Amino acid sequence: MQKERLIPLIVACALFMENMDSTVIATSLPAIAADIGTNPLALKVAITSYLLSLAVFIPGSGWMADRFGARTVFATAIGVFMLGSIGCALSSTLTDFVFARILQGMGGAMMMPVGRLVLLRTIDKSALVNAMAWVTVPALLGPVIGPPLGGFITTYFSWHWIFLINIPIGFLGIYLAVRFIDPIRSINPERFxxxxxxxxxxxxxxxxxxxxxxxxxxxxxxxxxxxxxxxxxxxxxxxxxxxxxxxxVLDFSLLQLPTLRASLGGGFLFRMGIGALPFLLPLLMQLGFGLSPFQSGMVTFASAIGAMGMKTFAARIIRTFGFRPVILFNVFVASASLAACALFTPGTPLLLIMIVLIVGGFFRSLQFTAINTLAYAEVEPPQMSRATTLASVNQQLAISAGVAVGAFAVEATVHFRQGAELTAADFWPAFVVVSLISLSSFWSFYRLPANAGHQISGQKVEAMEGPKAADTAANETTAEVRDHRLG
Known part of the structure; x- marks a missing residue:
């Protein structure tokens, strides 16, 4: 039990830093844009450059972990991310800011997938759902703390300081990684x-x-x-x-596994829609409703509160209902909560907005936990590095595409009405578009077998329905042997 909680918490330390950084920036975009002489929508280049840097450098992370050891790569990645954070704080132009964000992305590209690989190679599959929940609870503190903290610092101090808060967190992460993570390394690493x-x-x-x-x-x-x-x-x-x-470097042959294929295909569409929310919502609150960065942060952090509240129920819900029913139900609820943001107006009570965000955050977080865990249900231990690399690239591309689509929808609305400045009325079409994109993921998950992911959901085979139940029962002993090899 100690290993199942300690390792996820160490990995979560890095995820906390990365998640807080992204949400801090979201609430500070207007202030950063004004200071470096550009418009807030143009700053999506800084966001997408970070996400693209992740996607470009993630493919090499699995090989590096196998070749040099997960502990060394993980600690080094945190250090690179810290250097990028310092660069962001010192930026005075959009170009400087973009290059610093690319450096951060290089660190994050190694930090996130290698951390996930550490989990997969040290935690038994039967405990993987709980481990994923443990690792995401501390990581979700970043989105909780990020918006109000970023808004407070930007409103009452300077946006430059929002990046410097990564430094002490990074030093803590490096210490914990060196102290507690084993130098997991492949005996025969593949040719790069x-x-x-x-x-x-x-x-x-x-x-x-x-x-x-x-x-x-x-x-x-x-x-x-x-x-x-x-x-x-x-x-x-x-x-x-x-x-x-x-x-x-990206092994598409793994897509022959039904659970991984559905997790990546449906997950891409779902993340693409949801990924636009952290970009659109702060801009709507500040430029559309006239709230300060601090006020905006206090409203938008409600989504993360709902996400954290779900984590204590995730394993129980998935064990009771199974992956497929949970994911299919969540597609509709999470997409509806995203579409509800299109109804927000300057006259909408802030309490009502926060309730919608809390409910949406709860179901979105459950969906992400289910999708992320389901991806590895059928992956063999020797394929873990390739699977984590493919999944990480997929996630970052989806989020980057979501930001691009969301911003494009806002820009198209402004251009259509020939407006000079952004108003609240320019955002509702974007929320409708991205919610429909998330909803379109339903078909990918619908095609899953009824017992999909039973190896890690905790459900008993005898209680399942579907044509593959008998075959699953026959292979249960082999699956248990594979699970123990992961430890």
Missing amino acids: DLVGLLLAGLAVAGLAFGLSVAGLNLLPWQLVVGLIVGGAVSGLFYIRHARKTASP
């Missing part, structure tokens, strides 16, 4: 796919970054088109390359 890393990185960066800056007039249109076309071509070359290499 450098060509694949370059092609995948160019594809991800070109497509996502090119689409995110389209229409902002930050770059010449010829360069934007070149980024998008270059990204698409690189993606085609990577797919061709991956079919010929024995150890591709």
